[in-house]
Amino acid sequence: MTRELVLEGPPDLRRIYATAALKRAAGHDGLPDLRVVRRGVTVDPDNLARYARACQFTLSERLPLPYPHLLGFPLQMVVMSQHDFPFPLVGSIHVENVITVSKPLTLADPLDVAVHAENLRLHPKGRQVDLVTEVSSGDQTAWRGVSTYLARGAEHPEAVASEPPTLDALESVRSGPTWRFGERTGRMFAGIGGDWNPIHVHPILAKPLGFPTAIAHGMYSYSRCVAALQPRLPQSGVTSHVWFRKPIRLPSTVRLRTAFEHHRMLSLLEGVKRDLDHAVLEHTW
Template sequence: MTREIVLEGPPDLRRIYATAALKRGADRDRLPELRVVRPGVSVDSDNLVRYARACGFTLTERLPLPYPHLLGFPLQMVVMSQRDFPLPLVGSVHVENVITVNTSLTLADSLEVAVHAENLRAHPKGRQVDLVTEVSTHGDVAWRGVSTYLARGAEHPDAEASEPPSLDGLEGVRSGPTWRFSAGTGRMFAGIGGDWNPIHVHPILAKPLGFPTAIAHGMYSYSRCVGALAPRLPGSGITSHVWFRKPIRLPSTVRLRTAFEDHRTLSLLEGVKGELDHAVLEHTWAGAGPGR
């Protein structure tokens, strides 16, 4: 039977991370039957403004495509910090994300945010799990995000791993926006999104977890990409899929290259010299284009 935790406000993520630093993950092969819900959520307009400015979105009454992830992320951490959760919270890496927007959400909407975990499975380099966030308004799921986290451990060479589409469509695409991510980028976005994972905050904290420097939040680099593409994307009826490849060490300079097709975009976020692939993005939709 599924247990439900109902939250009246946002959880304290700093305390969750501090507690989770001592937890290695339960020795089990199944996920807890748990659903964490926060009803009556109102978007903080000041936070939305900070997010839009940091990620390059034009402010409108409609929420930016990735923004509801920030509402669901704290609930994801509640699920992953449970004693019977099989993967460790600290040290797990966000490797993939799929967002489906059924209906555009607005700043005025009263939202219900719900999170559960599913699909615990082997990965060639360890184990992975999906954290599913559903954001509803008026009783209908308007926005759904599936965040895949990988915990490195015993290797499973025969396990399947999700791979991005072929990048052949990007051949010949040279120009695109370039961004400089400073040494403080992780702390900046943590202040907006609440993700104070040590790997993003300071190199001294990141090194024990296997990173020579702090690294940028995947959802920040992804949001920068979506912000640049937003004028060419519809507001609803769209699926946004990102595969996180090599982490962005801070500081770094990156660039975005995109191929545009009917009802599809394919993008690569890479080092400014093309030496590293940081993320692959694919957007797909049917019907009308921007403004829908």
């Protein structure tokens, strides 16, 4: 039977990361049978304003499409810090995210947030798992996010990894918004979203984990993209899918190119010199 862990408040992510840095993954072949829940969550308007300003969303009563991820992320970290979770928390890589919005959420809505892990599977470069976040308003699941994390390890060439759609539709798209991500970007977004993973905070902390510089949060660069596309997106009935490719080293300058189709937008976030593909996004409705 699935165990339910009900939290009365947000967990301390700095403590979770500090503890995780001292632990090794247990090497389990299964997942914790655990559902972590917070009920009656209210959105902090100051935090929402900081998020909207940082990601360039127009501030309103309606929550930006990616924002509920920030409510579920601390609960994801509780699941991933369990002793029987098969991956190390520090070093796991966020490789993909799928968000489905069934009903628009507002600042005034009391929300129930629940997270569990599922679908542990092989990846060509190791193993991967899905952390599922469901946000409910009343009796309805209004927002669902599936965050896929990769733990590098023994290679499995026969394993199938999710791949983004082909980018042929973008061949004729030459321009788009350009953004500069400064050296402090990771610390800025960590202060908003609570993700203090060392790879985002400072190059001295990122280097032991295999990164020559700190790297931008995937959910920050993704949120910047969604903010730019938001005027063309419906308020509900939309699925937002992002594949994270090459990390964005800080500092960097990036560009978003988008092809607009009927009930679909395909986007590429790339280096300004078009030398690196950082993320592919597909929105459908």
